[in-house]
Amino acid sequence: MVKVTTVPTQPYNDQKPGTSGLRKRVKVFQQRNYTENFIQSIMHVIEGGSEGATLVVGGDGRYYLDEVMQIIIQFSVAAGIKKLIIPQHGLVSTPAGSHLIRKYKATGGILLTASHNPGGPDKDFGIKYNVRNGGPAPENVTNRIFDISKSLQQLTYAADMPRVDYGTIGTQTLGDTLEIQVIDSIDDYVDLMKEIFDFGAIRSFLDKNKDTFKVLFDGMHGVTGIYGERLFVKEFGLAKASCLMRSTPLADFGGEHPDPNLTYAHELVERVEKDQIDFGAASDGDGDRNMVLGKHAFVTPSDSVAVIAHYALDAIPYFRKNGGVHGLARSMPTSRALDLVAQKQQLEHFEVPTGWKFFGNLMDAGRCSICGEESFGTGSDHVREKDGVWAILAWLSIVVHVNKTKPGAGVYDILQDHYKMYGRNFFSRYDYEEVDGQKANELMQHLRELNINGQTFNGFTVSEIDDFEYKDPIDGSVSSHQGMRVMFKDGSRFVVRLSGTGSQGATIRLYVEKYSNDPSEYATETQKALEPLIRVALDISRLEHFTGRDKPTVIT
Ligand code: VG1
Ligand code: CO
Numbered sequence: 001m002v003k004v005t006t007v008p009t010q011p012y013n014d015q016k017p018g019t020s021g022l023r024k025r026v027k028v029f030q031q032r033n034y035t036e037n038f039i040q041s042i043m044h045v046i047e048g049g050s051e052g053a054t055l056v057v058g059g060d061g062r063y064y065l066d067e068v069m070q071i072i073i074q075f076s077v078a079a080g081i082k083k084l085i086i087p088q089h090g091l092v093s094t095p096a097g098s099h100l101i102r103k104y105k106a107t108g109g110i111l112l113t114a115s116h117n118p119g120g121p122d123k124d125f126g127i128k129y130n131v132r133n134g135g136p137a138p139e140n141v142t143n144r145i146f147d148i149s150k151s152l153q154q155l156t157y158a159a160d161m162p163r164v165d166y167g168t169i170g171t172q173t174l175g176d177t178l179e180i181q182v183i184d185s186i187d188d189y190v191d192l193m194k195e196i197f198d199f200g201a202i203r204s205f206l207d208k209n210k211d212t213f214k215v216l217f218d219g220m221h222g223v224t225g226i227y228g229e230r231l232f233v234k235e236f237g238l239a240k241a242s243c244l245m246r247s248t249p250l251a252d253f254g255g256e257h258p259d260p261n262l263t264y265a266h267e268l269v270e271r272v273e274k275d276q277i278d279f280g281a282a283s284d285g286d287g288d289r290n291m292v293l294g295k296h297a298f299v300t301p302s303d304s305v306a307v308i309a310h311y312a313l314d315a316i317p318y319f320r321k322n323g324g325v326h327g328l329a330r331s332m333p334t335s336r337a338l339d340l341v342a343q344k345q346q347l348e349h350f351e352v353p354t355g356w357k358f359f360g361n362l363m364d365a366g367r368c369s370i371c372g373e374e375s376f377g378t379g380s381d382h383v384r385e386k387d388g389v390w391a392i393l394a395w396l397s398i399v400v401h402v403n404k405t406k407p408g409a410g411v412y413d414i415l416q417d418h419y420k421m422y423g424r425n426f427f428s429r430y431d432y433e434e435v436d437g438q439k440a441n442e443l444m445q446h447l448r449e450l451n452i453n454g455q456t457f458n459g460f461t462v463s464e465i466d467d468f469e470y471k472d473p474i475d476g477s478v479s480s481h482q483g484m485r486v487m488f489k490d491g492s493r494f495v496v497r498l499s500g501t502g503s504q505g506a507t508i509r510l511y512v513e514k515y516s517n518d519p520s521e522y523a524t525e526t527q528k529a530l531e532p533l534i535r536v537a538l539d540i541s542r543l544e545h546f547t548g549r550d551k552p553t554v555i556t
Pocket of ligand 2: 114115116284285286287288289
């Protein structure tokens with residue numbers, strides 16, 4: 001017998017979802033009723049009301065997952081939810097979760113992840129609400145969640161319910177109406193990938209070149225290990241011992257940052273060079289980010305989305321099946337390499353604020369097929385989240401495609417060919433983590449007040465400064481203050497914005513971009529190519545003065 005009770009609660013005032021859900025230290029979520037309040041607030045914003053709704057619930061397997069799964073079940077019973085679809089053991093990547101919401105026509109989903117942030121009792125947890133289209137809730141919904149949370153007075157839930165097991169596939173009923181369906185979490189996603197890519201071609205390429213083309217996938221002890229194993233070992237026939245590393249999901253990600261970049265995936269980076277790996281790839285804790293490497297080659301995410309867009313129609317069957325590529329989009333700080341592909345292919349393209357939620361409307365309207373962010377996020381309209389495994393399979397498909405006419409071509413050659421066609425957009429991001437919040441705001445204020453149009457710094461003449469504002473072309477909603485952009489006459493630019501995903505202090509992100517169509521520069525190392533511009537950016541922003549930092553925490 002399930003007993004529902006209503007108890008008083010005290011609201012918290014800091015439950016504002018950031019760029020992608022509410023992310024805080026586990027200790028914060030463990031405060032009295034903290035998690036309960038937030039889940040209750042979500043129950044109040046479910047489209048069409050919680051009664052009769054279907055939700056997909058799962059996460060990246062990080063510490064505290066089970067406690068929150070149980071809380072969600074307790075509130076679902078009380079809120080009259082009709083059905084919860086739970087991937088076995090509650091494990092699901094963010095893009096696979098997005099797919100489940102779409103495939104099973106659920107009302108929405110609750111994804112339990114703090115993405116690439118570390119996990120464990122002293123690290124981070126996160127709760128994200130996704131809506132019917134499978135994408136992160138748009139700002140009008142997250143704002144409502146926040147408003148409700150600030151004045152919440154009571155909680156209605158099945159407080160004393162015994163723990164519900166979701167380790168076994170099957171269906172159970174709780175209370176009068178709640179059906180809990182535990183499903184295989186990998187099948188649906190792998191089926192989707194099979195519809196998108198030519199698995200036969202990938203498998204036969206890897207088989208034919210098994211002595212010369214080496215693949216290594218780094219799951220970073222996040223959730224994608226389970227998909228990686230199914231794909232690379234079972235579907236593509238590679239040997240587990242040689243093609244996978246860190247593929248077991250762990251609650252603390254092995255104590256590391258599950259963030260696929262040159263800093264945190266250094267073990268993969270080293271192995272790619274040492275073991276002469278032709279194709280190295282990694283994904284983050286919740287599987288929406290990706291990094292692709294080759295021998296002597298690192299694909300910057302900004303280039304990645306441009307290269308994928310360039311080859312999409314020829315190398316990825318999905319786009320042919322869907323009548324072509326219908327528009328491209330990137331987040332504002334992402335380099336403009338993608339714009340050049342859009343111009344060449346005469347495709348509509350969009351520049352949106354940072355955060356995947358801004359792509360959803362464009363995709364739903366059929367105006368964006370492929371999009372990306374500089375933060376190792378790449379994806380398409382097959383789901384409404386960025387998709388790390390998808391991006392990795394897209395690159396593998398491009399390698400297979402290019403090898404038809406250029407046997408032996410690898411990631412390095414594909415990049416150099418791209419630069420020859422379009423020129424190269426050098427791009428780098430400097431992150432300053434855990435900076436004092438007030439100092440970070442002072443820095444932004446300083447940038448807003450700058451009056452330096454026409455002035456020249458170290459050879460770079462300022463042409464325009466603005467605070468990026470986006471008007472959604474579909475629903476007309478406006479998002480302001482999305483980052484300060486300083487543009488120069490030669491087309492270079494830098495951008496400064498504050499992170500919306502950090503859980504401690506403020507993180508300042510500085511993005512720097514410079515275009516070159518001088519072939520003698522295409523092989524130049526990024527930091528070297530950007531050095532003069534970075535100095536100008538630090539000079540104009542007075543970053544060192546405001547933060548007291550003489551170097552960033554992470555460079556990507
Ligand atoms: C960061 C990235 C942004 C990304 C977001 C969520 O946000 O810059 O591009 O969409 O993380 O990615 P911010 O506000 O910290 O810059 V994930 O993989 O953490 O869900
Ligand atoms: Co992520």
